[in-house]
Amino acid sequence: MEQLDLRDLYQWEVGDDQLRKLEEWKKLPTLYQLALDELKNKIKLIQTEWKIINGYSPIEHIKTRIKEPKSILDKLERKGLDMTVDNMVNKIHDIAGMRIVFSFVKDIYKLLDHLRHREDITIIEIKDYIAKPKPNGYQSLHVIVAVPLTLFEGQRWMKVEIQMRTLAMDFWASMEHILFYKYDKQVPPHVVRELTEAAKAADALDKKMHGLRKEIMGAAEAALPEPGLGREV
Numbered sequence: 001m002e003q004l005d006l007r008d009l010y011q012w013e014v015g016d017d018q019l020r021k022l023e024e025w026k027k028l029p030t031l032y033q034l035a036l037d038e039l040k041n042k043i044k045l046i047q048t049e050w051k052i053i054n055g056y057s058p059i060e061h062i063k064t065r066i067k068e069p070k071s072i073l074d075k076l077e078r079k080g081l082d083m084t085v086d087n088m089v090n091k092i093h094d095i096a097g098m099r100i101v102f103s104f105v106k107d108i109y110k111l112l113d114h115l116r117h118r119e120d121i122t123i124i125e126i127k128d129y130i131a132k133p134k135p136n137g138y139q140s141l142h143v144i145v146a147v148p149l150t151l152f153e154g155q156r157w158m159k160v161e162i163q164m165r166t167l168a169m170d171f172w173a174s175m176e177h178i179l180f181y182k183y184d185k186q187v188p189p190h191v192v193r194e195l196t197e198a199a200k201a202a203d204a205l206d207k208k209m210h211g212l213r214k215e216i217m218g219a220a221e222a223a224l225p226e227p228g229l230g231r232e233v
Contacts, residue, residue, distance in 0.1 A: 024085045032096040035147045035158035036064045058107035063099045093144045094161035101170045108164045122146040137199020140165040168205045
C-alpha cells in the first residue's frame, strides 16, 4: 500500500489527490466513536440488569475517549511502522478507549467472564495487570475487544480497548499520570518508590473492602428467615 503521510492532514496542507486517498482516514474517528457508543450502550444495559438483580451496580462510572491524532502517529513512529491507515487500524489497538471503574475487584472478573460469552463482542487480547501488576505498582485489566457496526458497506468490526479497575486503582493511576507529566517524564527515584508503596496501599485497601463486603453479605444472608419459618400471618 502506498504510504500516506497523515501528518499533512492535520496541517491541512494537502491537495485534492491526497484528500481522496485519505477518505478512509477521515471517517475513522467517526467509526471509532460509533463503536464506543455501541459498546457503552451494551455496558450500561449490563449495569442496569445488575441493579435489577442485585439492587445495586458494582460499576461506579464509565469514561470513553478517542486517541489524539498526534498520539496515534507518535505510537506508529515508536513501533517503527509506516504511517498508513492499514497500520493504524490493524496495529494500534487503543485508538478507541473505555475505562470502567468498579467498587470491587471480583466484579471486574465477573464482567470479563460475561463478555467472553457474548456473540456481539469478540475478545482479541487480555492483559491482566491486576494478577501481575507492572513494576511501578500499576494495576488494571486491559481487554481489547472488537465491536460490530452494521454499515451500508456491510458489517465492520472496530477495536476498542477496555481498561477495568477499582476506585483505588483508578485514583492511584490518575495521581501517577499527573506526577509523570509534572516531572516531564523524569520522575525522581524517591517518588517512584513512594508511588510503588502507594500502589501496595491501594491493593491492600481493595482486599480490605472485599473482606468487609463478604462479611456484610454473609451477615445479611444469615439474617434472612429460613424457608417455611417465617412469621405466621
